[in-house]
Amino acid sequence: MISITNASCVFRHASGREVRALDRISSTIGDGEFVCLLGRSGHGKSTLLRSLAGLNTLTAGEIAVDGRPVKGPGIDRGMVFQEDTVFPWMTVQANVEFGLLAQGIPAAERQGVAREWLDKVGLGRFGDSWPKELSGGMRKRVAIATAFAGGAPILLMDEPFGPLDYVTRRDLQNLLIDLWRSTGRTIIFVTHDIEEALVLAERALVLRAGRIVDDIRVDLTRPRDEEERASPRGIAISKTILGHLELEQHTPGAA
Amino acid sequence: MTDIDATRDAMPVADKATAPARPSPEIWWTLGGIALFFIVWTLGHLVIGRYLPPPWQVIAAAVTHFFDSRYFVGLGLPPGGYWPHLVSTTYTALLGCAVGAVIGTLTGLGSAHSNVIHQITRPIVAILGTVPILVAAPFFLIWFGVSENSKIILVAFYSAVVLHLYALRAVEHLHPSFAESASTLGAGPWMIFHRVSLPGSVPELFGGLRAALGAAWGLAAITELLGTDRGIGRVIITTWGVQDIASMMGGLLLLALIAVIADALLMLARRAATRWMPEGAL
Amino acid sequence: MGAIRRLGAGLRRDWISAMVVIALIVGWEIAGHMAPRSPLRESPIVPPWEFIFGRALTGLSDYWKIEMWAPVPQLGGAQTLLGAVLALVFHSALTLFRLTVGLVLGGLAGVLLGLALSWSSRVRKLVAPSLHLARMCPLLAMIPLFQFWFGATNWAAIVFVAYGVGVIYLIGTVNAVANVPARYIENARVLGASRLRIHRSIILPAILPELFSSVFLTLGLAWSAVIGAEYIGVESGIGRMVIWSEYFSNTGRMALITLVILAYAMASFALCRKLQERVLAWTPKRPGA
Numbered sequence: 001m002i003s004i005t006n007a008s009c010v011f012r013h014a015s016g017r018e019v020r021a022l023d024r025i026s027s028t029i030g031d032g033e034f035v036c037l038l039g040r041s042g043h044g045k046s047t048l049l050r051s052l053a054g055l056n057t058l059t060a061g062e063i064a065v066d067g068r069p070v071k072g073p074g075i076d077r078g079m080v081f082q083e084d085t086v087f088p089w090m091t092v093q094a095n096v097e098f099g100l101l102a103q104g105i106p107a108a109e110r111q112g113v114a115r116e117w118l119d120k121v122g123l124g125r126f127g128d129s130w131p132k133e134l135s136g137g138m139r140k141r142v143a144i145a146t147a148f149a150g151g152a153p154i155l156l157m158d159e160p161f162g163p164l165d166y167v168t169r170r171d172l173q174n175l176l177i178d179l180w181r182s183t184g185r186t187i188i189f190v191t192h193d194i195e196e197a198l199v200l201a202e203r204a205l206v207l208r209a210g211r212i213v214d215d216i217r218v219d220l221t222r223p224r225d226e227e228e229r230a231s232p233r234g235i236a237i238s239k240t241i242l243g244h245l246e247l248e249q250h251t252p253g254a255a
Numbered sequence: 256m257t258d259i260d261a262t263r264d265a266m267p268v269a270d271k272a273t274a275p276a277r278p279s280p281e282i283w284w285t286l287g288g289i290a291l292f293f294i295v296w297t298l299g300h301l302v303i304g305r306y307l308p309p310p311w312q313v314i315a316a317a318v319t320h321f322f323d324s325r326y327f328v329g330l331g332l333p334p335g336g337y338w339p340h341l342v343s344t345t346y347t348a349l350l351g352c353a354v355g356a357v358i359g360t361l362t363g364l365g366s367a368h369s370n371v372i373h374q375i376t377r378p379i380v381a382i383l384g385t386v387p388i389l390v391a392a393p394f395f396l397i398w399f400g401v402s403e404n405s406k407i408i409l410v411a412f413y414s415a416v417v418l419h420l421y422a423l424r425a426v427e428h429l430h431p432s433f434a435e436s437a438s439t440l441g442a443g444p445w446m447i448f449h450r451v452s453l454p455g456s457v458p459e460l461f462g463g464l465r466a467a468l469g470a471a472w473g474l475a476a477i478t479e480l481l482g483t484d485r486g487i488g489r490v491i492i493t494t495w496g497v498q499d500i501a502s503m504m505g506g507l508l509l510l511a512l513i514a515v516i517a518d519a520l521l522m523l524a525r526r527a528a529t530r531w532m533p534e535g536a537l
Numbered sequence: 538m539g540a541i542r543r544l545g546a547g548l549r550r551d552w553i554s555a556m557v558v559i560a561l562i563v564g565w566e567i568a569g570h571m572a573p574r575s576p577l578r579e580s581p582i583v584p585p586w587e588f589i590f591g592r593a594l595t596g597l598s599d600y601w602k603i604e605m606w607a608p609v610p611q612l613g614g615a616q617t618l619l620g621a622v623l624a625l626v627f628h629s630a631l632t633l634f635r636l637t638v639g640l641v642l643g644g645l646a647g648v649l650l651g652l653a654l655s656w657s658s659r660v661r662k663l664v665a666p667s668l669h670l671a672r673m674c675p676l677l678a679m680i681p682l683f684q685f686w687f688g689a690t691n692w693a694a695i696v697f698v699a700y701g702v703g704v705i706y707l708i709g710t711v712n713a714v715a716n717v718p719a720r721y722i723e724n725a726r727v728l729g730a731s732r733l734r735i736h737r738s739i740i741l742p743a744i745l746p747e748l749f750s751s752v753f754l755t756l757g758l759a760w761s762a763v764i765g766a767e768y769i770g771v772e773s774g775i776g777r778m779v780i781w782s783e784y785f786s787n788t789g790r791m792a793l794i795t796l797v798i799l800a801y802a803m804a805s806f807a808l809c810r811k812l813q814e815r816v817l818a819w820t821p822k823r824p825g826a
Contacts, residue, residue, distance in 0.1 A: 053435075053439055054439075055435050055438070072438075073435075073438040073441075074441070075440070077439065078439060078440065079436065081432045081435070083430060083432040085432050085433055085435075085436035087450075087451065087455075088531050088532065088533070089454040089455060089531045090450075090531075098437070098442070098450070099440035099441055101450075102440050102441040102442040102446055103441050130530065130531045131531070132531060132532070146440065150440050150441065156439075284659075284663060284665075285662075285665070285666055287663055288662065288663045288666035288667060291663055291664070291667065292666060292667040295667070306685070306686060371553060374551060374553035374557070375553060375554070375557050377551075377554050377557075378558045379557065382799065385757075385799065385802045385803050385806055386795070386798060386802050387760040387761040387764050387798065387802065389677070389761055389764060389765060390764060390776075390779060390795045392768075393779055393780070393782075393783040394788070394791060394792075394795075396783075397580075397582075397783070397786060398582070469673065470675075472675035472678065473675035473677035473678055476677055476678035477677040477678065477680070477765055477768065477769070480677075480680065480681070480769050481768060481769075481780075491678060492681060492769075495681040495684070495685060498685075500682075500685060503681060503682065507678060507679060510674075510675055510678055511670060511673055511674040511675065514673045514674070514675060515669070515673045518673060
């Protein structure tokens with residue numbers, strides 16, 4: 001279980017201006033949940049995710065996983081980045097093995113586990129390929145396999161499908177749902193795309209100006225196809241989220 | 256998994272099999288270019304006269320005095336023609352460059368990782384990187400004698416600075432999310448250094464190695480010009496002393512030839528070491 | 538006040554670097570006193586600072602050879618501080634003159650020849666092997682050749698610097714032109730531009746940023762070239778002062794001149810950076826550059 005207590009993070013710009021990226025956020029995320037963090041860019045969702053990963057230090061408050069405070073990156077939390085982080089200088093197989101190598105697992109076992117995960121993401125035949133020989137969508141599959149093969153019970157995903165085309169994106173969303181259901185791991189997924197949240201999430205946390213403004217249970221039935229998302233409940237959720245995201249009180253002229 | 260089969264057809268893997276079997280027209284352009292070089296040189300000789308000996312005289316000098324030359328001994332050079340001097344200069348350049356490259360790569364990557372190392376190395380690199388390194392040559396000749404050591408140390412200093420700067424820049428160019436990704440997978444600082452920073456810097460390190468090695472020949476040669484017991488620079492300065500311009504250019508030509516070959520081998524090594532690089536990224 | 542405060546802040550941030558500089562200076566002094574005593578009074582193995590800025594400095598007046606303003610030690614005159622300063626200024630001026638003229642001439646010749654050779658891609662391919670050889674032929678080893686052609690004169694040094702710099706700019710220009718995206722040129726051709734017009738209005742502006750990136754490289758190279766030319770042959774200039782000192786193993790004088798060259802090189806790099814900032818201010822930034 002992840003518990004976030006009064007998490008705050010203040011960045012100081014070079015100009016001296018302070019930016020409050022996280023503002024006393026509190027929440028708990030249970031084991032095996034699929035949570036989407038939604039929000040417009042610059043409203044703290046990536047900061048929260050990076051804090052969960054331990055790549056970012058909080059200025060106040062605490063994040064704990066199973067009661068142990070997060071002090072830095074750890075093998076209990078895996079991450080899939082928005083950028084292409086598949087190491088281009090390693091073969092696909094070596095990439096997937098990397099987390100296991102870092103954990104000091106012997107070579108034979110490493111190879112077995114990595115092959116298994118490559119099969120699961122549909123890249124069984126590409127173990128010996130260089131990443132440059134793969135398409136962008138296939139490299140994302142490698143990144144997902146790497147994160148899952150590392151064995152972390154919690155997986156953090158920072159807009160991983162952002163730069164992909166629509167169809168590839170849908171494929172990868174389905175793949176991710178399959179993997180989530182078959183492994184029962186906790187997934188925290190950052191996105192700015194409401195439709196993506198509707199397809200994936202069990203629960204949506206909406207962030208605005210560094211605070212959680214809503215915690216929505218996405219209780220749609222699976223598969224979350226076009227009809228399901230267009231159901232009255234689906235549309236209601238969309239509207240609620242959209243309301244949080246877009247309808248800021250902008251009054252021109254008022255300071 | 257249908258998209259996998261669809262993308263496979265579009266993959267560049269298939270290109271590997273389509274290497275041309277017959278010589279491409281490029282090679283003819285290169286041969287023509289080499290011919291042009293010698294034609295212009297010959298024309299230069301016809302215009303300038305004895306101050307620019309024609310290519311055949313220079314090549315004849317390089318060939319006849321290559322292994323054994325009584326003429327060279329008569330000039331006061333050690334017995335054995337160009338050959339032992341070429342070996343000496345090559346040994347100096349390669350060894351100095353290798354030692355410097357290892358040191359520079361380590362300090363450069365180290366400074367990219369640790370602020371303390373960065374702060375320690377910065378003033379030293381600022382001094383060594385700005386001052387034309389060959390002003391140190393006379394010092395080295397006094398401190399380390401007119402032996403190969405002086406040359407090697409000079410080349411090593413220069414290569415270390417070049418590789419330090421290239422390594423530092425290489426890590427800066429490497430996207431930080433690579434290291435972050437590795438750390439979320441449980442990699443410690445050492446593993447990030449040797450599995451991420453080091454391999455990720457390889458393409459730029461080869462660029463630095465090429466620059467360092469290219470300059471190493473000249474640095475070795477000028478230390479020899481200033482006075483060491485052997486080396487191609489020694490031949491150049493000795494033949495210069497008796498105005499034997501053909502033998503002097505012969506030495507220069509042989510040195511350039513070695514430099515070209517070493518550079519070509521380095522580029523082959525780079526290609527082998529960076530097979531993972533996307534095409535056209537360098 | 539502001540400058541002092543800025544210095545203070547810099548020291549607080551970079552105190553380790555400051556300590557390293559102090560350690561180098563102190564370490565040199567200690568090494569100077571620890572090193573085995575040299576049999577010659579004028580040539581300690583590691584000259585301590587007080588020796589460098591004392592005896593070695595006045596000793597430089599040995600290289601003042603004009604019977605004016607200060608006594609000439611070669612003709613039996615006394616060693617004076619004024620003579621030392623005059624000698625330094627005289628030879629520095631010569632070196633800086635050779636460096637500057639060589640840089641400018643070499644830069645101009647290299648870029649113009651590069652543009653001419655880039656007239657068509659066939660010419661480019663034909664001259665490629667010669668350019669490769671020119672780049673790979675070790676510059677410093679060619680000094681005797683230039684001395685042979687031009688004598689031990691000012692011109693020999695200038696032409697040598699210009700050659701070294703010119704080769705870099707020549708290759709830089711040819712490569713930069715080859716790297717100009719073909720779509721720019723095709724677009725201009727579709728619009729009916731002549732070849733000359735394309736060269737002037739498209740290729741030249743497009744390659745400018747890449748050419749400026751060679752400035753630092755060629756500055757370092759020009760320093761090496763001018764010092765090298767003065768080491769071998771040319772009988773004047775600050776590089777020649779190092780060799781004069783070396784004849785008699787005057788390590789103190791060598792160290793002093795090395796420090797002066799270091800100061801010049803640093804100043805020239807700083808000036809170059811200022812100049813580049815000024816010039817690049819109006820040049821559009823290339824994506825990814």
